[in-house]
Amino acid sequence: MIEKIYKNFNIDNAARRGQVTTPHGSFQTPAFMPVGTSGAVKALTSGDLEECGAEIILGNTYHLYLRPGTDIIEAQGGLAKFNGWNKPTLTDSGGYQVFSLQDISKITDDGVEFRSHHDGSKHMFTPEKVMEIEHAIGADIIMAFDQCVPYPADRALAELGVKRTFDWLKRCVLRFEQISDNTEKRRLSLLGIVQGSTYKDLRKLSAEQVTSIDLPGYAVGGLSVGESKSEMEDMLAHTIQFLPEDKPRYLMGVGYPEDILMAVSYGIDMFDCVLPTRNARTGNVFTSEGQLTYRNAQYANQDIPLDPNCDCKVCQRYSRAYIRHLYNQSEITGMVLASYHSTYFFQNLMKQIRSAIEANKFDQFRKEFLDKYNN
Amino acid sequence: MIEKIYKNFNIDNAARRGQVTTPHGSFQTPAFMPVGTSGAVKALTSGDLEECGAEIILGNTYHLYLRPGTDIIEAQGGLAKFNGWNKPTLTDSGGYQVFSLQDISKITDDGVEFRSHHDGSKHMFTPEKVMEIEHAIGADIIMAFDQCVPYPADRALAELGVKRTFDWLKRCVLRFEQISDNTEKRRLSLLGIVQGSTYKDLRKLSAEQVTSIDLPGYAVGGLSVGESKSEMEDMLAHTIQFLPEDKPRYLMGVGYPEDILMAVSYGIDMFDCVLPTRNARTGNVFTSEGQLTYRNAQYANQDIPLDPNCDCKVCQRYSRAYIRHLYNQSEITGMVLASYHSTYFFQNLMKQIRSAIEANKFDQFRKEFLDKYNN
Numbered sequence: 149m150i151e152k153i154y155k156n157f158n159i160d161n162a163a164r165r166g167q168v169t170t171p172h173g174s175f176q177t178p179a180f181m182p183v184g185t186s187g188a189v190k191a192l193t194s195g196d197l198e199e200c201g202a203e204i205i206l207g208n209t210y211h212l213y214l215r216p217g218t219d220i221i222e223a224q225g226g227l228a229k230f231n232g233w234n235k236p237t238l239t240d241s242g243g244y245q246v247f248s249l250q251d252i253s254k255i256t257d258d259g260v261e262f263r264s265h266h267d268g269s270k271h272m273f274t275p276e277k278v279m280e281i282e283h284a285i286g287a288d289i290i291m292a293f294d295q296c297v298p299y300p301a302d303r304a305l306a307e308l309g310v311k312r313t314f315d316w317l318k319r320c321v322l323r324f325e326q327i328s329d330n331t332e333k334r335r336l337s338l339l340g341i342v343q344g345s346t347y348k349d350l351r352k353l354s355a356e357q358v359t360s361i362d363l364p365g366y367a368v369g370g371l372s373v374g375e376s377k378s379e380m381e382d383m384l385a386h387t388i389q390f391l392p393e394d395k396p397r398y399l400m401g402v403g404y405p406e407d408i409l410m411a412v413s414y415g416i417d418m419f420d421c422v423l424p425t426r427n428a429r430t431g432n433v434f435t436s437e438g439q440l441t442y443r444n445a446q447y448a449n450q451d452i453p454l455d456p457n458c459d460c461k462v463c464q465r466y467s468r469a470y471i472r473h474l475y476n477q478s479e480i481t482g483m484v485l486a487s488y489h490s491t492y493f494f495q496n497l498m499k500q501i502r503s504a505i506e507a508n509k510f511d512q513f514r515k516e517f518l519d520k521y522n523n
Numbered sequence: 524m525i526e527k528i529y530k531n532f533n534i535d536n537a538a539r540r541g542q543v544t545t546p547h548g549s550f551q552t553p554a555f556m557p558v559g560t561s562g563a564v565k566a567l568t569s570g571d572l573e574e575c576g577a578e579i580i581l582g583n584t585y586h587l588y589l590r591p592g593t594d595i596i597e598a599q600g601g602l603a604k605f606n607g608w609n610k611p612t613l614t615d616s617g618g619y620q621v622f623s624l625q626d627i628s629k630i631t632d633d634g635v636e637f638r639s640h641h642d643g644s645k646h647m648f649t650p651e652k653v654m655e656i657e658h659a660i661g662a663d664i665i666m667a668f669d670q671c672v673p674y675p676a677d678r679a680l681a682e683l684g685v686k687r688t689f690d691w692l693k694r695c696v697l698r699f700e701q702i703s704d705n706t707e708k709r710r711l712s713l714l715g716i717v718q719g720s721t722y723k724d725l726r727k728l729s730a731e732q733v734t735s736i737d738l739p740g741y742a743v744g745g746l747s748v749g750e751s752k753s754e755m756e757d758m759l760a761h762t763i764q765f766l767p768e769d770k771p772r773y774l775m776g777v778g779y780p781e782d783i784l785m786a787v788s789y790g791i792d793m794f795d796c797v798l799p800t801r802n803a804r805t806g807n808v809f810t811s812e813g814q815l816t817y818r819n820a821q822y823a824n825q826d827i828p829l830d831p832n833c834d835c836k837v838c839q840r841y842s843r844a845y846i847r848h849l850y851n852q853s854e855i856t857g858m859v860l861a862s863y864h865s866t867y868f869f870q871n872l873m874k875q876i877r878s879a880i881e882a883n884k885f886d887q888f889r890k891e892f893l894d895k896y897n898n
Contacts (some may be wrong), residue, residue, distance in 0.1 A: 186849070186852045186854055187845070188856035193859060193860060194841075195836065215851060216844070220848070224824070224845070225826075230842070230844070230845055448591065467605070469599055473561070477561045480855055480859070484568060
């Protein structure tokens with residue numbers, strides 16, 4: 149079950165402060181959800197995530213379905229227990245993953261046929277099947293199976309994506325109600341996704357279709373897939389007006405700090421992205437003064453933290469020189485330290501955003517943050 | 524500077540309890556030193572090591588000399604500051620590493636010529652050079668440059684190893700006194716190493732030669748290189764009688780829990796080995812009931828900790844099913860969790876050993892531990 153308490157403190161923007169309650173506890177919004185693709189946020193432990201201030205993490209249905217398999221996760225008591233997190237979790241529908249493997253996928257009105265990236269074995273995701281999988285994985289919030297089209301998409305493909313997304317959502321709801329112990333209660337955990345590519349009329353149509361079904365929250369999908377930042381903002385600003393104010397709004401797969409600040413100003417409550425941890429593992433972290441490619445030779449002898457303004461335990465203890473050295477040696481410890489810092493940075497950003505909204509200073513905070521960040 | 528306080532509580536064995544004080548603080552003995560080859564214990568942070576109870580860690584001179592290079596470590600204030608550990612550290616002499624790369628090494632009376640495993644560049648380690656390197660790295664305890672011969676070694680090679688080890692020790696002492704700020708003070712951090720392969724008379728000769736130089740402690744090298752456990756015990760029991768009682772004794776590169784318990788019973792104070800972390804990364808951990816190859820399929824659905832008798836934070840939170848899944852997915856988090864557990868296991872073993880010695884119950888503890896461990 150999801151409960152929402154929203155307060156709008158601001159008059160200059162649509163930023164809002166909320167709380168979502170799930171069977172595994174509450175999380176504060178706006179929230180950034182670290183991505184634990186295969187049941188772990190790469191290089192971090194559940195304890196690390198708690199320390200960083202995360203309150204909800206995401207798991208990828210596609211990956212968890214293939215390995216370890218839903219039977220094991222279900223037998224172990226569901227995702228949050230399986231990964232020792234024991235707090236709120238969300239699973240995507242696997243749609244984004246199977247579409248991004250397009251060369252080995254066949255998409256029909258019925259669903260998507262794909263091959264495992266592990267062993268090439270053939271699998272079929274239908275809305276019904278995805279509901280069964282997500283139900284077994286047992287996250288607190290589960291996403292409907294939608295069709296996300298690539299960017300750019302011609303109008304015909306975008307229209308097909310909107311149609312299938314709505315058809316599949318209806319099938320998701322039906323199947324989810326059938327397999328849930330308590331129909332009313334479990335249905336409250338299913339979120340619908342708005343598609344429509346970069347066509348404003350299709351975005352409106354999709355939003356009206358998806359929100360015609362009473363669900364506990366709605367997501368904006370199909371953005372951050374290659375379009376420009378201004379196009380993303382344009383589409384988000386247009387789409388969000390058709391989403392109800394009293395329910396959580398989730399912008400999927402976003403993103404950079406500047407994108408999060410932009411989207412919060414329009415009233416987005418939830419975010420997820422692999423960016424902080426993926427970049428950290430490849431030599432780049434986020435700091436209050438912008439992104440830092442810490443692997444670069446210029447940091448080989450720098451005895452200052454990754455971010456001199458950060459109070460995370462990594463920045464309190466380790467220098468750029470050390471973390472760069474570990475990167476160069478492919479030391480796992482280096483990936484751990486960099487991933488921890490960037491995860492903390494994003495969680496701390498969300499904490500500052502929440503405080504700023506409460507104090508009715510979001511616009512001011514956004515400007516000050518970006519002035520420093522883009523310096 | 525190293526100070527020693529030894530107390531012998533036991534009458535049935537030679538196990539002893541001590542404390543070694545260094546410029547970066549004290550550590551309790553018997554001690555197990557996790558190995559931070561390139562300046563990090565693989566997959567763990569300095570904070571993890573503290574939590575596990577480690578009080579001193581080891582760095583490998585060979586690796587640190589090649590990357591990041593002694594200039595960087597020295598400029599950053601020495602190893603303990605560089606790696607954010609800020610507690611006692613020890614560096615080996617690099618001898619073991621260059622000898623284990625024998626196909627690309629040339630050993631002469633002057634020293635060892637070798638090629639970097641990174642880029643094939645040519646380097647020369649002499650006793651003098653190694654002292655300069657270790658002095659720059661700045662560990663609290665540094666090892667003399669010795670010649671460790673492989674097992675089995677014919678008598679001529681073993682004799683040559685003993686001769687060079689003594690010649691090189693004298694050159695180490697001379698050079699170290701020249702480059703140290705305060706001769707008396709810094710010399711106290713240099714430990715000599717006894718060689719002699721598996722020849723008892725050579726072990727005696729080497730021990731007498733090495734201990735003829737007044738050093739703050741002595742190590743037994745050249746064991747755990749392929750000989751049987753009984754041969755190792757035989758050589759250790761024979762060698763240790765020639766080492767002074769009032770100084771720390773270090774058995775290099777050992778080892779398994781049963782080896783540590785055996786060596787403690789003869790009066791060894793210090794150990795190091797990559798075993799706990801290397802095994803952890805490849806799917807095997809140490810538990811109170813023996814080694815557990817957690818990667819095996821039989822653990823895919825086991826909802827119990829790696830070691831049900833362990834109170835480490837990994838065993839308090841994660842199941843075998845989860846950690847096995849992470850191993851199968853090559854998830855870094857899995858390596859972190861397994862490495863943490865095994866490191867904690869070894870530190871906890873040492874803590875129990877120290878308590879048992881203090882209570883004059885070492886023999887009893889050893890028997891009880893092994894009964895359960897070998898069960």
